[in-house]
Amino acid sequence: MDYDVMIIGGGISGLTLAVKLGQNNIKTLLVEKDKKSGLIYKGELLQPKSLEILDRINMLELVKENGFSLPSIQFYEYDQKADQTMTQLSANEFRYDLIDSPYNTSLMIPHEKLKELLFIEASKYESVDYIQPAKFTGFTDEEPQHKKAIIQTKEGERKIHASFYIGAEGRASPTRTAMEVDMKNTKYNHHFLTVSFPRPDSLNQSTIITTQNKFVGLFPLPNNEVRSVLLIKPGEFKTMREEGLESFYRAYCELMPELEGYVHQIDTWKKIQLMIPVRHNVSSYVKDNMILTGDAAHSVHPMAGEGMNLAIQDSDVLGELLCWMFKTNQTEWSQLEWYEKVRKPRAEYVSRLSHQAALLYSFPYRAWQKLRIKGVKQTEHSLSLHYKQMLNTSGLGIWKFNLVDRMKQAGLLPVKAGRVKISDKKKEKIMFSTYDDYPWYRK
Template sequence: MNEPRRDCVIAGGGPAGMMLGYLLARAGLEVTVLEKHSDFLRDFRGDTIHPSTLTLLGELGLREKFLALPVTRLSTLDAVIEGARLTLVDFGVLRPPDNFLVLAPQWDFLNFLAREAQALPEFDLRMDTEATDLLRERPRPGEDDDAAVLGVRVRSASGEQEIRARLTVAADGRSSTLRAAAGLTPLETGVPIDVLWFSLPKPADPGAPTLGHLSSAGMVLTIDRGDTYQSGLIIGKGGFEGLHRAGLPAFRTRLVRAAPILREVVHTLTDWEQIKLLTVQINRLPRWHRPGFIAIGDAAHAMSPMFGVGVNYAIQDAVALANAIRAELRQGAVAEQTLAAVQSRRERPVRLMQGIQARGHRVIVRSTEGRRVVPRAGATLLRLSSPVLRRITARVIGVGLLPEHVRTPLSGDLGERIVKRG
């Protein structure tokens, strides 16, 4: 069953897809976002909303409404490294009001964006609807890969359908179906670590908020979620099977050695079903686009969980793309050179951050091997340089290497409608 042509169809209702859909609908363009699940409720996803994203929400008039949700605000990020507590990042040095980090379950953030977007008549969100393939024009001999993309085939409870669009966007994650359908293959960067994610109740006396505990005993993340920690244990690549064989008591012992503060709560881990393996990847597409098609977010570049920047880089992609294509979509098709320019702009900060993450992995992997993370002299130097370091990291992590700003104006009477809606 064919449907009316849309200006844009987006596969994936994650941060990149939802933000892009909102921005385009806000600009008066007809957009459909496809989310293969029936809701956004999936745990162990990126929960960090960085100052750069708060700035974007402010530019959209959504900042205070978002902050009214039950979120956790952090002005600093502390870690315990080889027994010494260090403030690694101080967001307080940034320009107010966006001088703190927000921790919010990703499903709350996505539900928030969905509510705001669905108030716009041009926005169409299809839950429980999976993009399964691309619609392509009849290819010319020898040019199959560059045949223009005309939309997507989707599968939902109502059956198979086609949605045609001037531009198709793959925002469907690191295992992107549409990326593969477009014949685009990412280049993988070797990563020596994986992460085991799990939830733990906070101890009765948790002390100061601590992002992680890092030493020769291991690395454990303790991300504050109110009355619980979203916790993670860094392990060597492919090391999960060995841990599983050793059993849960040995796993709990390992956690306590690395993060003694968890001693009174690790008993709540009683089944391996509570523990989820995240296979850490760093990759990047050499080419993000085809005629009528582009990949963004994790579909274009999988980021490491290090620094929690993945959500924010995906959102920056969405903003840059919306800024670039709005005028052309209104007039008709988007030129591929415009899509290439978006890739060129966003690829620069992505490559730099992935390089920083790769170097960080080489330090962290020592903890999985029982080695000191930093030599004793290095630990002293780290403490002495911490005030300077935390200012630099606030800019690099909090603001980003190439922050984007909203250039897509409200269309028609949308501004008046949004003001009346409050």
């Protein structure tokens, strides 16, 4: 059987695309290599743009019922003395509700829950077939329009023909290899440990607590849980394991004593996952009828909580484009350029911002901490910097930081506190309209 679209990879990106194509009756095959999910912790924070997209596919209410809304991010900086006493140096808050949009909040939902909801929705549509486990290994050696995807299933090898092949396989993407695109990689000088555990009621906002050389991020989940990320040095996981779980509990409770008795409910290292941040961006998202989405195209440092959101946003734009191509009989491959035109600059900008945010927490020096405190404070105090920060993070638009902004954040120029009126004309320029998301409709 021939398909219009074959999606390789049943992660958030592949599933979001399957929902969009299913809702528009496009003949789609989705293949997923794993029998069941392996990693417990992946992206869980939905940014405002992802909420808007979930609304467009009529899934927002369901996602909200299973999620925990987080309208702000709190930042606390401490000075930790040699005797471990802590003195608070600063407390600041970044707020999503500055953005003029009905989706001006973030929302935490367990990654596997979101996948389950998307899978159930995609399965409702007869035009969507799903094979799991089925591992894609490469393409047959034929002319691009005739080539088939080779998959290994329980019943043996199968060859599948589709008009379009979507590489949604995450960081290690065989479709990307077949496309022979260039890829730029960035590594970081730190790793993270990540785990969810029960939380005190008082911990009900995204919270980042740092000292000169320590970092913990706490993101409340539904069911009184919290997802946490603890920054460690490469190799430190091994030493901590040798020391025992006490060293893990200590790392949290030193920074937030209220976690005493909560983090302790993690009773085995098996529940704690090592996360090695990497950043990559490919030179092109499209070649012939092969297209990359999500982590296959770009992996971002997790500091700004964007990875999963970029995956959803890619699939929204690509899904809308493919549906339009099939509906209007304009299935020539050159139309795919629209997808790259919209998504590549946006994803690259967010990737750069996430990288810069990561650098702010990468160096354990007193001067670096001072600079960070200054930057966060100035951003919070200036409405335009605050607005830019939240808009760029939200995915609802882009208002780029310029040199003057960076000088203000570094404390080299003063900031004006209070209300800055952002005109409707300006908002029109910086917020993405439907035509910005789907510019082919303008033709």
